[in-house]
Amino acid sequence: MASDLRPNDLREDLTVVPLRHPGRWFSGTVILLVIAGLGWAMAEAQIQWEDVPGFFTHPVMLEGLLNTIVLAVAAQGGAILLGVVVALMRLSANPVARWFAVGYIWLFRGLPVLLQILIWFNLALVFKSISIPMLFEVPTNVVMTAFVAALLGLGLNESAYMAEIVRAGLSSVDAGQTEAAKSIGMTPLTTLRRVVLPQAMRVIIPPTGNNFINMIKGTSMASVIAFLELIHAANNISSRNLEIMETLFAAAAWYLVMVSLASIGQHYLERAYGPR
């Protein structure tokens, strides 16, 4: 671009005109208008907003909340333990263990969680009792409560994902670390516990946090087998007063609270295991 200034015109008292951003003002205004429109629509909607806080703290809703938390934590915790075991099998020198791990991951990752929950819940239709010969025998329909079926469906599916996450974490640790541990006489188990796992955690924690957030929301699938989690609790309440949207919004608020807390927890975990 040609300039109407000559070098000796470059003086300090020239006015500087900052670059304008009319596009940003336009797009920002559009976004704010859309939000305002949505807010107006919500305010105009035929919904009893004043009832939502009551449903938020309704005893049935709180029971559903507690059950949701217990189910999510139990399923994720079990999945982490199983995932570590399956990951170790996947990395094992034993070919049978390796192939078992591959098949395990293929099966439990391959089927929809909802389907797995339904299969566990209906197990009594094909197996009248669960037993290990000479050790114990129990009727299937006594053991396979809605909670247990949901726990198995969610937990086993998640354990297949955890196995892959843990395997990636273990593989990310430099082989020199294991050799150094061996060279000071560490046993394989101590090496895993003191050297490899703490370093693998950096790779393992972020996707595990994401999966846990998914798990919290995934517990809602247990509502199809009448487990009293948040959605089922919301339905229970609204079946009496027909305030369907009000109770669903109350449940939605609880999901957002739980997911926010989980995100904060993940942040601190990542910092604890972060790079030095």
Next chain:
Amino acid sequence: MALVEAIGVRKSFGHTEVLRGIDMEVERGEVVCLLGPSGAGKSTFLRCVNHLETIDAGRIWVDGVPVGFRSHGGKLYELREREAAHQRRDVGMVFQRFNLFPHRTALENVMEGPVQVLGRGRAEVRAEALALLERVGLAEKAGAYPAQLSGGQQQRVAIARALAMKPKLMLFDEPTSALDPELVGEVLDVMTSLARDGMTMIVVTHEIGFARSVADRVVFLVDGAVVETGTPADVLDNPQQPRTQQFLAKVL
């Protein structure tokens, strides 16, 4: 009996024979430098002494114990990994790339072996570990993480970590090869003082100057076999074998 005795050690990776029958003896208090072109099998042999690699044929004894085996009733039984770990307590190793535990401080790295492997009390181990860091000139870096240390400092912490197990034998696998030139000296100084204190050492190195001044004996390897062995004066200044002469002509 020598502290280390190796007879007919063979090792292949796939179809490549890396060690073709190595015989070696290292007496107590002796410092032996392994020299030779890359790919000669120097590091592989060192790793076999510590059972980081299993050998295909031959035998290595460290302090009268067959490495990787337990002898019983006239037979040798291969060790489980747990038992092999127990054997490695007596042999320290220093790696080319340091391999410090990055999630622990210098002090914690040094304490890790005595506390976790030997199950000793933290208080007395801590005092010893601080003394070892002092010995390698890093007392003031006890609380630093490896990433905060230079390569030379990391390698000196790694030496202290190995010494914390009070080993009978120290193996050095190209300990200065990954260092910037100006940091090589500080590591060699620590190794020299260790040698003066009577530590038995096997050192794979390209530092001819170190071999000349510190080694009691130099072993020259080519293609997985010992070509020449003798005092530094014999092998370095008056090599008899053509391969040794060629190699020294290139590096000196």
